[in-house]
Amino acid sequence: MAREPGRGRREGVREVAELARRRRSPWPHYLWAAGAVGVCTLAASTLGPFRSLTNLIMLFLLNTVLIASLLGWGPSLLATLCSVGAMAFFFMPPYFSFAVQGPEYALTLTVMLLVSALISHLTARSRRQAELARRQERQTAVLYEMCQTLPAMLSLQEMLQEAAVRISQTFASRVSVLMPKKGQDLQLVAGEAFVDEYGSENLVARWVYRHGHLAGLGTETLPKARGFYLPLRAGPRVIGVLRLEPTDPQALHDPKALQFLEALGAQISLAIHREMLARQAQEVQVQMETERLRNTLLSSVSHDLRTPLTVIAGSASILAEEEQGLDPATRRELAQTMYEEACRLEHLVANLLEMSRLQAGQITLQREWNALEEVIGTALTQLENQLKEHPVTVTLPPDTPLVQMDTSLMERVFLNLLENAAKYTPPGTPLHIFARPTGGDLLVEVTDAGPGLPPGQEHLIFEKFYQVAPGRSRGAGLGLAICRGIIEAHDGRIWAANRPGGGAVFVFTLPLGEAPPPVDHPHADMEGADQDEPANSAD
Amino acid sequence: MPTWKGPTKMSLQILLIEDDAHIRRFLRATLVTQGFQLLEAETGREGLALAASRVPDLVLLDLGLPDLDGTEVIQRLREWSAVPIIILSARGQERDKVDNLDAGADDYLTKPFGVGELLARIRAAVRRSRLNGPSPHDKLVVIGNLKVDLDRRQVFKGGEEIHLTPIEYKLLSVLVRHRGKVVTHRQLLKEVWGPSYTEQHPYLRIFILNLRRKLEANPTRPAYLLTEPGVGYRLRDE
Numbered sequence: 001m002a003r004e005p006g007r008g009r010r011e012g013v014r015e016v017a018e019l020a021r022r023r024r025s026p027w028p029h030y031l032w033a034a035g036a037v038g039v040c041t042l043a044a045s046t047l048g049p050f051r052s053l054t055n056l057i058m059l060f061l062l063n064t065v066l067i068a069s070l071l072g073w074g075p076s077l078l079a080t081l082c083s084v085g086a087m088a089f090f091f092m093p094p095y096f097s098f099a100v101q102g103p104e105y106a107l108t109l110t111v112m113l114l115v116s117a118l119i120s121h122l123t124a125r126s127r128r129q130a131e132l133a134r135r136q137e138r139q140t141a142v143l144y145e146m147c148q149t150l151p152a153m154l155s156l157q158e159m160l161q162e163a164a165v166r167i168s169q170t171f172a173s174r175v176s177v178l179m180p181k182k183g184q185d186l187q188l189v190a191g192e193a194f195v196d197e198y199g200s201e202n203l204v205a206r207w208v209y210r211h212g213h214l215a216g217l218g219t220e221t222l223p224k225a226r227g228f229y230l231p232l233r234a235g236p237r238v239i240g241v242l243r244l245e246p247t248d249p250q251a252l253h254d255p256k257a258l259q260f261l262e263a264l265g266a267q268i269s270l271a272i273h274r275e276m277l278a279r280q281a282q283e284v285q286v287q288m289e290t291e292r293l294r295n296t297l298l299s300s301v302s303h304d305l306r307t308p309l310t311v312i313a314g315s316a317s318i319l320a321e322e323e324q325g326l327d328p329a330t331r332r333e334l335a336q337t338m339y340e341e342a343c344r345l346e347h348l349v350a351n352l353l354e355m356s357r358l359q360a361g362q363i364t365l366q367r368e369w370n371a372l373e374e375v376i377g378t379a380l381t382q383l384e385n386q387l388k389e390h391p392v393t394v395t396l397p398p399d400t401p402l403v404q405m406d407t408s409l410m411e412r413v414f415l416n417l418l419e420n421a422a423k424y425t426p427p428g429t430p431l432h433i434f435a436r437p438t439g440g441d442l443l444v445e446v447t448d449a450g451p452g453l454p455p456g457q458e459h460l461i462f463e464k465f466y467q468v469a470p471g472r473s474r475g476a477g478l479g480l481a482i483c484r485g486i487i488e489a490h491d492g493r494i495w496a497a498n499r500p501g502g503g504a505v506f507v508f509t510l511p512l513g514e515a516p517p518p519v520d521h522p523h524a525d526m527e528g529a530d531q532d533e534p535a536n537s538a539d
Numbered sequence: 540m541p542t543w544k545g546p547t548k549m550s551l552q553i554l555l556i557e558d559d560a561h562i563r564r565f566l567r568a569t570l571v572t573q574g575f576q577l578l579e580a581e582t583g584r585e586g587l588a589l590a591a592s593r594v595p596d597l598v599l600l601d602l603g604l605p606d607l608d609g610t611e612v613i614q615r616l617r618e619w620s621a622v623p624i625i626i627l628s629a630r631g632q633e634r635d636k637v638d639n640l641d642a643g644a645d646d647y648l649t650k651p652f653g654v655g656e657l658l659a660r661i662r663a664a665v666r667r668s669r670l671n672g673p674s675p676h677d678k679l680v681v682i683g684n685l686k687v688d689l690d691r692r693q694v695f696k697g698g699e700e701i702h703l704t705p706i707e708y709k710l711l712s713v714l715v716r717h718r719g720k721v722v723t724h725r726q727l728l729k730e731v732w733g734p735s736y737t738e739q740h741p742y743l744r745i746f747i748l749n750l751r752r753k754l755e756a757n758p759t760r761p762a763y764l765l766t767e768p769g770v771g772y773r774l775r776d777e
Contacts (some may be wrong), residue, residue: 206597346651368740369740369744373751374747378766378768381766402745433759
């Protein structure tokens with residue numbers, strides 16, 4: 001049997017069950033009734049001068065009415081008999097004997113017996129009806145409350161749990177909700193687990209699931225089962241089974257209770273159905289979004305791959321076929337174009353690979369202590385061609401600490417940021433890289449003096465395949481998304497803004513974490529290094 | 540088109556071990572045009588056999604051969620030969636590069652590479668292999684406006700002497716000895732600090748940083764002390 005969810009809420013259920021158990025056990029009530037008659041007899045014996053037969057009868061009748069209205073029909077019947085007995089024994093001659101003198105007394109006793117029995121019956125019935133009305137009112141309240149709360153629940157699981165708890169409180173019963181999981185057999189998804197030694201309960205549950213009919217305790221189908229089973233539907237389809245095992249098996253013999261349970265079941269089914277529809281709608285939405293992204297990617301990537309390939313193929317075919325007719329300058333130009341386009345392709349493929357690795361969650365950071373200066377240097381060297389038109393200045397405080405990072409990924413961040421800047425800012429405008437430690441982070445800024453970002457799009461540019469001006473620039477819109485992926489993998493943040501003086505600034509942080517291991521005085525035990533001074537103090 | 544500027548290329552025989560026919564064709568076109576004699580092998584075993592029978596002056600070895608692991612080819616070659624080996628590898632194979640360099644390869648080229656880069660690597664490797672022959676020590680090494688006097692342990696930048704700490708000098712001298720060739724982090728740490736320091740990358744980072752600040756005009760765009768990302772450092776040659 002599956003585990004029981006919602007352990008915490010069961011305290012209340014247990015209390016209710018306890019109450020029900022006490023109410024169900026009748027013996028104390030009969031004792032109370034007998035005791036009341038005893039007290040009544042004692043009281044009657046102290047009446048003194050008012051002890052006429054009429055008053056005595058009235059006293060006992062009153063007692064019986066009270067018992068009937070408080071304890072029900074059975075105890076009041078007992079009280080009736082006891083009262084008649086006490087009257088005969090104590091208050092009618094011959095005293096202290098059940099024998100009755102003369103037909104007059106016998107008639108009195110008989111009438112008293114009949115009246116008393118009638119009264120107890122009527123009183124008890126009105127009591128029962130009142131109780132029924134009260135219960136119905138309570139159940140209606142529960143139903144109403146469920147109508148209100150269930151649809152507002154966040155998840156199906158939560159909703160079912162809530163319904164199970166409410167039903168178990170109302171019916172003083174153990175409630176379980178069973179649903180098939182992933183095409184498997186029915187399993188407990190909410191409520192309490194139940195004992196099923198012989199597997200018969202599960203059999204009933206499966207029958208109900210298959211046929212969509214009520215079954216089990218209190219019904220005409222398989223009434224021997226310990227639980228009552230109610231199918232839960234979403235539209236025409238049965239999606240689960242509600243099982244109810246009342247602490248008092250009699251409770252379900254009331255047709256009203258069954259009706260009520262069916263109403264509850266319908267309510268739950270409705271909520272489940274709604275939840276399922278909502279989830280389906282959401283899935284469709286996600287699917288559409290994915291589809292849209294995939295299309296964007298395909299068109300953008302195929303465009304980006306095809307353009308350089310077209311140039312390369314074209315140039316190469318000219319070179320191959322018209323070798324004689326071309327002057328050396330044209331030949332060189334064609335070759336140079338091919339080379340540049342090939343480099344562009346290589347860059348795009350690298351970015352795509354990096355993106356798919358980031359997406360697949362395959363990237364495990366190869367963290368090592370490294371100097372930002374070195375990473376920036378490598379990126380600048382690789383972008384020598386693209387940055388020809390842009391003077392780049394780098395301002396790093398001399399005491400910039402080493403940072404633990406994945407060097408090749410961080411290099412990719414700088415490559416993409418700088419390449420982006422080169423692509424979107426006019427030739428001749430400067431770029432500036434600036435870093436400083438703030439708090440526990442290293443803050444790095446890459447600023448340009450270009451046209452800046454379209455206001456309001458500062459966040460969007462980090463989305464995959466986002467392009468500020470689609471179609472006009474080359475690139476798949478992956479660069480900044482990759483930057484974000486990498487920085488976030490390093491537990492840092494990245495954002496962009498427009499600078500007050502014009503141009504854009506891209507900022508990211510890298511947590512400094514613990515300090516790097518100190519560069520102590522390593523024993524450079526090879527020849528001639530024995531008088532080294534601490535390296536950082538040099539100069 | 541970059542052309543060969545190194546010593547006596549006519550006599551040089553290069554063994555290319557590469558399974559991809561297109562890359563072989565491209566390299567054949569390039570190297571034969573440049574006047575090298577080219578031996579070609581498609582598999583590691585074939586390559587090892589050719590290396591033994593023809594004794595080439597240099598080996599270009601592709602990583603990712605169908606039959607043998609690159610490291611294995613290098614190790615087997617190194618059992619009997621000191622021939623310079625240059626690895627051809629793809630981006631993202633930094634781990635392999637480092638392993639192969641530590642196994643005894645001399646240098647590497649990342650695909651895609653240009654002809655100029657290829658020729659420069661061949662030139663540097665061949666020159667080093669000759670230097671390691673009869674006279675291993677240059678007294679005075681000049682690189683750009685840097686001058687390193689290995690005899691007197693002095694370093695000059697544009698005629699002005701630069702003061703280096705002993706460790707900085709040692710680091711520089713190791714790079715000078717291997718100039719033009721990539722030296723892995725491990726190799727540098729081992730040669731400068733000792734075998735028990737091979738994992739202490741922060742040491743290396745900081746000393747390289749300091750060296751660059753002393754030697755380079757712009758430390759973030761180093762002209763001499765080049766970073767080989769994920770692999771090590773290379774001192775520019777010539």
